[in-house]
Every structure is written in C-alpha cells, then in structure tokens.
Amino acid sequence: MAVKEQNLAARSQERSPCAPLATWFHVHLVSDSTGETLSTVLKAVMAQFAPAKPLEHMYALIRSKAQLERALAGIEAAPGLVLYTIVDPELRRILEARCSELAAPAVPVLDPLLEAMADYLGLEQAMRTGAQHEMNEAYFRRIAALDYTLGHDDGQVAWDLELADVVLVGVSRTSKTPTAMYLANRGVKVANVPLAPGVEPPAALFSLRRPLIVGLVASPERLAQIRASRLGAMNATDRAPDYCDLEAIRAEVLAAKRLFAKHRWPVIDVTRRSVEETAAAILTKLSARRNES
Template sequence: MRTAKRRTPLATYFHVHLVSDSTGETLNAMLKATASQFAAAKPLEHIYALIRSRAQMEKTLAEIEASPGLVLYTVINPDLRRLLEIRCSELQTPAISVLDPLLNAFTDYLGLEQSLRPGAQHELNDAYFKRIAALDYTLSHDDGQMVWDLEPADVVLVGVSRTSKTPTCMYLANRGVKAANVPLVPTADPPPELFNLRKPMVIGLVASPERLAQIRQSRIGGMNAEGAAEEYSDLELIRQEVLKAKRLFAKHRWPTIDVTRKSVEETAAAILTKLSARQNQ
C-alpha cells in the first residue's frame, strides 16, 4: 500500500493596502516583518504614498473598495484619518494605524504633545545630511579604495572576498554610518594604513569556507582566466584564506562577525550594536 505524499499547501494571496502621508517606508518594513511569520500567505501590496489631500484619499479608498483587504496606514491629518477609518468600517475592512501604540506610549512617557507633521523623519535636517555624507563616503571607500583616508570612518569592515562587505557598508551608510571596507587578497598583504587607525572600529567578517566556495562558484562565470577562476573557488585555498583572516583579526584584537547564516540586515544590526556599546563606554 502506497503512502500518500504530503503536498505543500498552495500560497494564500491577499491584498494589503499601505496608506501613508509620507514615503511609506515604515509601512513597507512592518508589512515585511509581519508577513514573514506567515510563510503560506503572500501579500499583494498596494502602495499609496504622500496622501495629503481629500482627493488623494478618495481615490485611494476607491482602490481599496475595488480590491478589499487589510489596510495599514500612517496618516497624521485627523480629517483624512477619520475619512479613511469611517470608509474602511463601512467596507468591513480592517484598518490599522501602525504607529499609534508607539506614539501614545511616547506621549505618556514624555508628557509631550505630538507635532503632527507628516514625513517629519524625512525632513532636510542634520540627520538627513549626515546620511547623505555617509553614503558619499562609503561609495568612495568601497573595496579598498582610498585606504589613506580611512580615519574619518566610523567603521572599517575587513574580510576575504564574498563576505558581504559592500552591501553591509551600504546598509550602514543609509543609517548615517560612515563605513569603508578593505578586502583581504591572498596574493597581497593588507594595506599598512589599516593597522594605525584610532577613530574607526575595525571589524572582521568571516564565513564558512564551504559557503564561500558555493558563492564564489556562482560568480566565476564572467571570469576569463580559467586558472584564476578555479583558485578563486577552490575549497582548500578558501580554507587557508579564512584561517589567515581569523589569525589577522585575533592578532589585532578586532571584533569578528561570522556572516555565514546572517542576512545583510542582521550583520549590520550586530555592527550597530558594537558601535553603540563602544560609544557608551
């Protein structure tokens, strides 16, 4: 008698409407974080950004009525909020103001009134220009460029090829952190400038040789020199690279992060935690 095979349940698709009087980034991030906990459910996103007039809200509501689903919103204007909430109630569509619990908690704790300014986090203030400066710095100090100018950095990431140095630096830069990265190349010594830094935190990134070999193997298609390609993805040579990198990090007492099973966001979060701890010492 044959045992029936279990079938993976088909994904459940559902509409989610993200209504914001700003860019909608907050809603998008919260949706992704929440939806990731429901593997069998796939949200169909409808994004309505910079909704700041009644006409814009009316048009948004017409689209919500045409494709009913969850409504997540960040709308400061009380009249537009009321319009959205009443219409969603009439449509029997769940509408959640995702920031209300945080805003209310801050109000109670601080004893201050909310400013009620839409998109306040995106104003052209000092924090904004700091983020732009960090992005400029990170772009010009990627992959070992301008090693003579590493001292202004907040963090310098060091690691062998394919340890996610560049994407992690870009993520950090978007958080206002000046991040540079220096690759460790098997055929060359690390730049001497790396060993005399005072301001930046130098952090070593490592990954399992097996994972690196897998990633590099998928990248060698565009390499012309066959011998170089084989060496680049050779497991034994990668093991030697990783061991040499770990010894370098230990010698200089640089904190190390294993990125084998980490996303860029998780690696960046670990780095931000280390930077915060250092600043609070």
C-alpha cells in the first residue's frame, strides 16, 4: 500500500475522544540494526489490541544523519507512533526532537530493560550498535543447530541422535518440523522422529541419555482436519485413506501416548498451541533439565 493510500486509510479511522479505537494506524520502526527486535516487540504488544491494525514502516541500519533524515521524512509523511532502538546519542537527540515537533510519540523500547539491567548488575552499557548480531560463539552455535536440525528432519540420520539437545516424537502433522526449525533458530539442535502405523521407531531412540525427548500430540479431530487439507492441497485425496480416517487417527494418537507414558517422556498437546508456544514450553523443560544436571 502506498504512503498516500495508507494515510487515507489511517485518517478515515481517526476518532473523537468518545469514538472507538482506530482500526488502522502508522507505526515507524527506527533501528540502527536489523529492526528484528522492534518487529518482535510490536507483534507481542499488538496481540493485546486485536481491533487495531498497524501499518508498519521499517527503517533499519540507521547509523548516520542522512539515513535518519530519510526516516524522519517518512514519519512526517505518515504521522504515527515511533518505536526505536538507536544507540548513538546524537542521532537519538535528533530523532526525539523532531518527533516532538511532529507530535509523534517516540518510544525507546529497550531503555527500561537496559536501565534495570545496568542497575542490577552495577555495570555500564557497552553502547555497541547491533551487538546482538555479531558473528560470535552464539551465532555459530545457531548455524550449527540449523545444520543439524535440517539433517535430522523427519527421522533422517538416526545414528547420531545422541548429539541432539531435543528430540521431538509424534504422529504426522503434530508440528514437529516447524517447531524444530524454530528451536534451531534459538541455537537448539533438534531431531524429529515421526510415528507411523506399522513402522517401528529407530532403536537408537530408546537408548538416548543426553537429549530431552518430547512427545507431541494433538486431538484426533484436529489432525484429521489438517491431514485432509494437506492431501487436498496435493490433489491426493484418494491416496492413503487411513491417513485422514478419524478412527485410524485416534488409534495412532493412543499408541503414541502409550509409548510416551511407557518411557516417561514429557508430552505437549499442540492442538491449541502456536509453534512459538510449543517451543517456549520445550525451552522451559530443557532449561529445567539442564539446571538439574
């Protein structure tokens, strides 16, 4: 949507003091790094304001006055809320002063946390731009995790499962792969092992000591719906009739639950969970496990 069209959409929703919350509004994300932090924060906040729809304007890698001027021109053209992560004191001063002139609220989203952390640790901030994106040990750990996870998707390469941090086990369409990839982006090495009727899981799975093994389940009704949609998208509705059969799926899920219970593996029901929520639950279990050892 062009800026002019965005302005029209936003202005058409402007309200009087007694009118309901505007549906559309402009949000400017100004960052001296990639802007990923601001996008994540905005997404988390907007989840609490379902009727409101932000029109995002991203200005990443703002590290000079000329670059900042281009961002300010965009803010002036489409006034709205400004969220920023700028380390350079001079650029911050310019941004805050101009936003004040434009009556555009400017929020330094990391400042409260940085100040609290500095007070708690008794340390001064390093004031390094984009420090979280440096090619340090954590960066290479994340790349290694992605490489491992890609190579161990859907039951591949079962002989070195012991090297995984987490092994996900579940029947088809329980979000094993997307959850594994999300965790890999957090630096966690993940393998996922599918459970299929008539197919024995790899023997190595039952002798693992290092990895956290997590069973993923979902309601048979939800699985039937997802599987039917997948086959429909593939134009394969006439194949593998048991794959979408509700009774057959119930038997699969029951067998999976019995397997998980037999080996005392923690279980997560993904029926009403997003991938992010499932990953968060796994990270919590992994952290507790590591703290115990």
